[in-house]
Amino acid sequence: MASKSKGAPNKTKSGGFFGSIGKFFSNFVKRFVDGSIGTKLSHFIFGAGNFYHKQYAKGALFLIMQVAILAFMILCPTINGTPYGYKALLNLPLKNVSEGGEFDPATGDFSAGSDCKLMILFGFVTIAVIVIYFIIWNKNIESSYKADMDRKVGKKPTTLREDVETLFDQKFHITMLTPTCIAALVLTVLPTVFMIALAFTTYNSQDMNDLGTNLFHWNGVKNFASVFTGEGTLGVEIKNRFLPVLGWTFIWAIFATLTCYFGGIILALLINKKGLKGKKIFRTIFILTIAVPQFISLLAVRNLLGEYGPVNTVLQSIGLIKEPIGFLGLHAQDSELLAKVMVILVNMWVGIPYTMLMTTGILMNIPADLYEAARVDGASTTKMFFKITLPYVIFITTPYLISSFVGNMNSFNAIFLLTGGGPAYQGYAAGGTDLLVTWLYKVTIDQGWYNTGAVIGIFTFLITATITLVTYRRSKAYNEEDTFQ
Amino acid sequence: MKRLIVFLLAIAMIAVPLVGCGGGNEGGNDAGAKDDGLIRVWVGEESAEFYQKTCDEYVAAHPEFGYKIEVKGMDTGSIAGTITNDPTAAADIYTVAHDNIGKLASTQCAKPITDETLIAQVLADNPESFRKVIYSNLNGTTYLYGVPYISQALFLYYNKSMVTEEQAKSFEGLREAAAAAGTKAITVTGDDGFNMSFALLAQRVSDHGTSVKIYEGADPASGGSKGESNCQGDDTVAIYRWLQAFAADPNGFKWASSDGWDADLDKSNLGVLAVIGGAWHYNTAKAALGETNLGIALIPTFTLTAESVEGLSGVSAGEVYRGGSFADCKCFMINAYSAASKYAKEQELIMYLSSKDVQNASYLECMNVPAYVGAADFIKQCYDQGKVTESQYNLAAMQVSMAEWGIPQPFVTGTLNTYYYSKNAPAVLRAIVDKTSFPTSGDIIIPETTSLEGIRKALYLVEYLWMHGVAPKDFPASLPDKA
Numbered sequence: 001m002a003s004k005s006k007g008a009p010n011k012t013k014s015g016g017f018f019g020s021i022g023k024f025f026s027n028f029v030k031r032f033v034d035g036s037i038g039t040k041l042s043h044f045i046f047g048a049g050n051f052y053h054k055q056y057a058k059g060a061l062f063l064i065m066q067v068a069i070l071a072f073m074i075l076c077p078t079i080n081g082t083p084y085g086y087k088a089l090l091n092l093p094l095k096n097v098s099e100g101g102e103f104d105p106a107t108g109d110f111s112a113g114s115d116c117k118l119m120i121l122f123g124f125v126t127i128a129v130i131v132i133y134f135i136i137w138n139k140n141i142e143s144s145y146k147a148d149m150d151r152k153v154g155k156k157p158t159t160l161r162e163d164v165e166t167l168f169d170q171k172f173h174i175t176m177l178t179p180t181c182i183a184a185l186v187l188t189v190l191p192t193v194f195m196i197a198l199a200f201t202t203y204n205s206q207d208m209n210d211l212g213t214n215l216f217h218w219n220g221v222k223n224f225a226s227v228f229t230g231e232g233t234l235g236v237e238i239k240n241r242f243l244p245v246l247g248w249t250f251i252w253a254i255f256a257t258l259t260c261y262f263g264g265i266i267l268a269l270l271i272n273k274k275g276l277k278g279k280k281i282f283r284t285i286f287i288l289t290i291a292v293p294q295f296i297s298l299l300a301v302r303n304l305l306g307e308y309g310p311v312n313t314v315l316q317s318i319g320l321i322k323e324p325i326g327f328l329g330l331h332a333q334d335s336e337l338l339a340k341v342m343v344i345l346v347n348m349w350v351g352i353p354y355t356m357l358m359t360t361g362i363l364m365n366i367p368a369d370l371y372e373a374a375r376v377d378g379a380s381t382t383k384m385f386f387k388i389t390l391p392y393v394i395f396i397t398t399p400y401l402i403s404s405f406v407g408n409m410n411s412f413n414a415i416f417l418l419t420g421g422g423p424a425y426q427g428y429a430a431g432g433t434d435l436l437v438t439w440l441y442k443v444t445i446d447q448g449w450y451n452t453g454a455v456i457g458i459f460t461f462l463i464t465a466t467i468t469l470v471t472y473r474r475s476k477a478y479n480e481e482d483t484f485q
Numbered sequence: 486m487k488r489l490i491v492f493l494l495a496i497a498m499i500a501v502p503l504v505g506c507g508g509g510n511e512g513g514n515d516a517g518a519k520d521d522g523l524i525r526v527w528v529g530e531e532s533a534e535f536y537q538k539t540c541d542e543y544v545a546a547h548p549e550f551g552y553k554i555e556v557k558g559m560d561t562g563s564i565a566g567t568i569t570n571d572p573t574a575a576a577d578i579y580t581v582a583h584d585n586i587g588k589l590a591s592t593q594c595a596k597p598i599t600d601e602t603l604i605a606q607v608l609a610d611n612p613e614s615f616r617k618v619i620y621s622n623l624n625g626t627t628y629l630y631g632v633p634y635i636s637q638a639l640f641l642y643y644n645k646s647m648v649t650e651e652q653a654k655s656f657e658g659l660r661e662a663a664a665a666a667g668t669k670a671i672t673v674t675g676d677d678g679f680n681m682s683f684a685l686l687a688q689r690v691s692d693h694g695t696s697v698k699i700y701e702g703a704d705p706a707s708g709g710s711k712g713e714s715n716c717q718g719d720d721t722v723a724i725y726r727w728l729q730a731f732a733a734d735p736n737g738f739k740w741a742s743s744d745g746w747d748a749d750l751d752k753s754n755l756g757v758l759a760v761i762g763g764a765w766h767y768n769t770a771k772a773a774l775g776e777t778n779l780g781i782a783l784i785p786t787f788t789l790t791a792e793s794v795e796g797l798s799g800v801s802a803g804e805v806y807r808g809g810s811f812a813d814c815k816c817f818m819i820n821a822y823s824a825a826s827k828y829a830k831e832q833e834l835i836m837y838l839s840s841k842d843v844q845n846a847s848y849l850e851c852m853n854v855p856a857y858v859g860a861a862d863f864i865k866q867c868y869d870q871g872k873v874t875e876s877q878y879n880l881a882a883m884q885v886s887m888a889e890w891g892i893p894q895p896f897v898t899g900t901l902n903t904y905y906y907s908k909n910a911p912a913v914l915r916a917i918v919d920k921t922s923f924p925t926s927g928d929i930i931i932p933e934t935t936s937l938e939g940i941r942k943a944l945y946l947v948e949y950l951w952m953h954g955v956a957p958k959d960f961p962a963s964l965p966d967k968a
Contacts, residue, residue, distance in 0.1 A: 080573055101624055105599040108828025110821045112572075113593055168488045175492055183499040205570060206907055214592055307742035308754050330743030333919065426912045426923055448570060 031145045039144040046137065049144020053151070057160040062140040069133045073126070082118035084126055092123035094201075094217045116216050120197055124190060198454040199223055205448030216451075223455045238452060241430040241439070246463075248340070249409055249435045255344045256351065256408040261401060263348055264355020265393060269385075271356070272363050283360070286353040294350055298417040301346050302328060329423035329432055336432035339419050343433055347414050355397075362396050363389070398475045405471075406464045410437045436460045520824040524831060525576035526556045529815075531765060532851045533558030536838065539846065543837055552830055561815065568594050568820070577823040578831055582679075583618050583814050584894040586631045588903050590621035596819040597628030600832040607632055610841065610857040615814045618893045631816030633856040634839040635847070638887040639683055639810035640880070641671075642770040643759035644752065645780040653780055656731060656738075656787040659759050663736035668755050670731075671785075672739050674746045674762040678911040679811055679894070683761050683784055685716065685914060685947075686809025687724050688890055690786055695809070696720050696799075699951055700895040700902070711897050716948035717965040719797040722940050724806060725917045727793040729935075732918050740915075747773045759785075761808065764880055767852050771876070781879035783886055784808030796937050812891035814856045849873065854881045861885045904954035910947045917943050941965065 031039060038052025046066035050059030076085030083091070090096065091114075100113030147157035158166075167175045200223070202208075203216040225231070230239030271282050289297065303309050305327040312324040329339025366389065374384050394401075412435075415421060421434035421442065429447055430439045436456055444453035472478050528536045533556050540554035557576065559567070565585035568575040572594040581589065589595040598604065608616060611633050619631040643653045647666050652658030659670035673680045688695045696718025703712030731737040742749050742756060749756035750773040761784055762770065771779050784807060791802040817835045819828070837843060844855035845863055849872060854860065861882065868878035896902035904910070916923040916934050923931040923943060931946065933939040941964040949957045 099593070101593050103597060103623055104825075105597065107825050108596065108599075109825040110593075110596050112822055115573075168492070172488055175488075176495060179492075179496050179499050183502070187502060205566070208592070303744075306744045306748075308744050308748050308751075308756065324742070326743065328743070331740065332915075333921070426916055426921070427909050448566065 028141075031141055034148075035141075035145050036148045036151075039141060039148055042141045042144040043137075046140045049141070049147065053144065053147040053157045055143075055147065055157060055159060058143065058163065061160070062136065062143070065136050066133075066140075069129060069136075072129060079122075080115060080118060081112060082115050082122055084122050084129075086126075088119070088122040088126040091119040094119060094215075097215050097217075099213060099215065113214050115214075116201075116203065120201075121190075121194055124193055124197070128185065128190065195454050195457060198450050199458055201451050203450045204452060205450070219451075223451050227455065227459075237428055237430070237443075238455070241425070241428050242456075242459075245430050245434055245436055245439050246459075248433065252340075252344070252411070252415075252433075252435060253405050253408040256347050256411065256414075257401065257405045259344060259348045260351030261355050261397075261404065263352040264357075265359050265390075267352055267356040268359035268363055269389070272360060283357075286356055289350060289353045290357070294413055295417055297350050298346070298413060301349070302418055305342065326423070328419045330420065331422070332424045332426055334423045336423050339423060339433050343414060343418050346418060347411075350414070358397065358400065359393055362393050366392050395476055398478075399472065402468055402471050402475070406468050409435065409464055409467075410460070411435065412437050412441065416441065436463075520826040522552055524552045524554050524578065524827055524834060526554060526834075527559045527564060527576040527579040528556060529561045529580065529765070529853075530558035531768070532847060532853055535847060535850045539838065539843055540834070543834070550830060550833070552827065554834070565589060572820060572822045575820050575822070577820050577827055578817055578835060579820060580634070580815050580817055581631075582637070582894070583615070583631050583633065583816050584811075584896050584902055586619060586621050586816065586818070587896040587901070589818060590623065590628075590630050593821050595621075595630050596821045596823065596828070597623060597630060598632065598819065598832060598835070599628070600829070600836070603632065603832050603836045604629055606836055606839070610839075611814075612858050614812070614888075614893050615856060618896065619814075619816060631814075631818050632835050632839045633814035633816050634844055635815040635853045636812070636856040636860070636884065636888065637763050637765070637815060637854070638812040638884050638891055639680065639761050639763055639784060639808075640883040640887050641759055641780075641782045641784050642750065642762055642766070642774075643780040643782060644750065644755075644774055644778055646752070646774075646778045647755070648758050648780065650780070650782070653759065653782045653785065655785045659785060660731070660734060660736050663758050666755060666758060668736070669739040669749075669757045670734075670737055671759045671761065672741050672746055672749055672757045674741065674760060674766055676740060676911060676915045678906045679813075680761065681911045681914045682811045682891070682894075683808040684724055684728050684918075685721070686811065686891055687787075687806045688809050689720070690805040690807050693890070694720075699892070700897050703895070703897050711901065711952060714948050714951045715967075716951070717941055717944040719794075719799045720806075721944055722937065723789050723793045723797055723800045725914075725940055725944070726937075727787060727789055728918055729920055730790065730792065731787070733920075738918070750774060752778060764852055764854050764884055767877075767880055776874065776876060779876050781876055781883050783883055784810065784890070807890055810887050810891035811894040812888040813894050848881065852877060852880060854884045901954050902951070904950050905947075908950045908954065908956065910950045913943050913946050938964070 032043060035042075036049065036052060038049035041048035041052070042050075045063070047059030047062030050056070050062060073085045076083040076087040078084070082088075094116055097114035097116060097119070100111045102111040103109070150157045200218055200220060201216050202219050208214060208216060222231075226235035227238050227242055230236055267286065270276075271279055271286075276282075305311050307324040307326075311327070312321070315321045316324065325338070326334030327338060327342050328334075329336060329342075370388050371384055374388060379387065415433055415435050415438045419431070419433045421431035421438050423433075424431045429442045429449075434442070437460065440453050440456045440460065443449040443456065526536065526540065537554075537556035540556055544550055544552070544554055559579075561580060561582065564579060565581050565588060568579060568581075568589060569592050572592075575594070586595070590597075598607075607619070607629060611619075615633045615636075619629060619633060620627050621630045622628075641653065643659070648659060648662040652662045656671065663670035673683065686695065686697060696715055698713050698715040700712040700714060703710050728738065732739070739749070739757060741760075746757075746760050746762070747769045748754055750760050750770060752774055760766075760770065786805050786807045789800065789802055789804045789806065794800050794802050817839055819831050819835070823831065841855070841857050841863075844853070844857060844860070847853040848855055848860075848864065849867065855863070864873075864878060864881040864885070867873045868875075873881075894902070913923050913931070916931070917940055920933075920935050922933055923946075931939060931943050934943050942960055945960060945964055945966070946956060949955075
């Protein structure tokens, strides 16, 4: 019974989705068949239906949009010699590319080669414009058909002014969401699609320099396959370093999260202990580490632990060591294990106060009657901690714990500023303490292996997204919201 | 009304980043797209102020020039990479070390130089060694691409308060001074390909002899023969064995620390007594040691020991070698994406900036050692007239002298020479000095660099990278063998 009742909404949901698609197309046919001559014309000329219904301003607006988009598609404006419009679509397969290089010594005229980056980018922009064209197309038909229906029932079709007023009244949510969606499309979706596309190309400056070309092309899933096969220029790097880097990224994320989490809880408990004097002073001291920008703290620690830093100097001067210790793995011969331990320890220093601050607030809000009841039942302090305090704090902070884990997987600052990913592995970009994200930085910014960087970025996204979704959906904070007992 | 205001605010919030993203890059975006009456120039960070002033004076003295000039300081070590990544965002005129010419020309980031007067000036002023490495090939035609204006080579900075002039002449002398001070003798400013040349290019003092060859016999402009390379000669193996022993010595060689070579050299840290570097390190070295303690000398000599030549023929114990250097030049080049309408004026400007007068002024103000033939006379004259300090004079004089102990970093058309850097050849050389294995460089692994065979394999790999740009699939059955 239970499974049946669980399955039923899914079926409805699924039917709803396909149903809405079916409805969209049946509406489409219906509008063309049942619509007025104006609506029929709207399928070819934007705004025709509005003109037919004497909605001139609205009709003109639709027509201008159609003309503008068609002009964009046909005239193909260019930037840096790379066209938009239909030419951008033709360029998208990166087949019709030119090395350029024709030079006229008399005038200094130099023809540059094709810009494959822009070709891909402009191709995607053009596809987005086409999608927008069809959305406007549908809206223009919808608008005309609505006027038809209004006429049929004896209502006067709405004017542009009335539509605008509606957009600032009943449909204000649409008005506010539209620019946000446009911004998300331009600033998030388009760059993400572009980045994903690069993972399927030969775009890396090393190969391009080696071949003496500025051009690159599509190469299918070869870059992904190289993670497993080790083939290609960068295959050896990916094959030999991907798994170690991934493994260390997990180890780092687990340790960095748990040490800061439980360290923060312990610190908060100590500070909130009844009878402790100067609580505010202690809190202020720990909060000061938050007030100092993290990169300054990290660079200060890097100097402290440097070859001529105070730590090495003191250890040498008291005769404990003869040679300076490479705490942070800044040289290839330094200990990788020591560098890993050090970054975790230093990260505790900058991370614990955050958890402490948050936990302090939570501890103050645990209902006092829970403890009172426990005391009456004869529970010990330890028992109260494990049965009341800890479950309460964990329940409240689970989403934080998950976001903190994912944040630590992408913790660029701590690694990059402390160890720079070192100790270096000779012959590889990825060092001993590199996380996926710092490795990604090195392969793109330092090495110019953009396609490899895109592959690493996609893997990082898949891993972090999967962990986030799975753990959060299985957590009590998600499943038993508002039910802490 | 309130809703309209909220909507407009939302639009404004979204428009700001969109407009921001759509803006051009500072300092020379869209160089090729338009002629905006501005010529942008990229030079080394240390010289930007000088060249801006020089350009302003030129524009003021030549109203018919018709362009404003904007000079920006850049890290010349990474400038070539910046340009190849996005030449449209690069300046109209930029400066790079000459060994990047092949790469920049083949990736169509550079425009040939065709002005007859400028070409005549380049040919008249520069030494043969530089004239051989400033051409490249475009669609089968050889063109001049780079105009030399600074020469650069490695030499030695040392701590005069701890090392005598005599001790600074040899690695052994430096070790003696280091032993007395309880520290290390010498380091290098970095373990990159340029700095690593001090051992690879070492030459016999008696006759400047070395078996090392890089593209010998090749014509860099032709795009034809790669010539001949050799890095596995017995003398090279012996030199690296000697360096291994010197690096293992508690008072010998060390790599620069994580705090930087200047922290090592600093008189208060006394981490090292001498450092091999270039003229562009002068101010940093002076800050570390102070003007009075800063000594400047040729890269020292060293004497091969019996252990270093054991099992090798053609080289004997007691032979004295001097550390070598790539003796390079920095060149002005024109961006291929720069508007054609600027082309004539760009060449006119380069002719002025690379003239002897401007090179001399650049030496006096920025310690850029001139590239032209006879610069040594001017440098001496400046010292005699008290225009430069002793260390400033020594710096230029030693660099000019080091040119005799080095070769301009060779290249053949295209990017073959850049593999030396991009395929980890310097890391292989470092692995030899550190006596460590080299995990991978393509398909092969060098399991150790302690034995004669291990060192020879590593040097074979370096030679192979120069010649083929990729690591070999396997090593020949016996070495030495032609890569």
